Amino acid sequence: MKKDSVTVTNVIDRMLSPTPPFWQRVRKIGLYVTGAAGMLLAASGVGLPVPAAILLGAKIIGAISSSVAIQAQTTKTEPDGQTAK
Secondary structure: OOOOOOOHHHHHHHHHOOOOHHHHHHHHHHHHHHHHHHHHHHHHHOOOOOOHHHHHHHHHHHHHHHHHHHHHHOOEEOOOOOEEO
C-alpha cells in the first residue's frame, strides 16, 4: 500500500470514490450520534432545562462523531482490495 500525498485533487478523489461497506456503517452511526448531540444542544436553545454536564458532553460527542463521519467518508478501497487509510 503506497502512501498518498495530500493535495486538493487527492482529497477530491477520495471524497468521490466509493466507500467500503464497513465504513458506510461507521459513517451512518457517526451521523446519527451527531444528530442526537445536535438535538440536545437545540433543546437547551429553546428553553428546556438541560444540565451543563450533559451539554458539555453533547458538544464533545458531536465534534468527535462528526470527525468520525468525515474520516469514514474519505476511506476508499484500493484496486488490490485493501482499504486505504
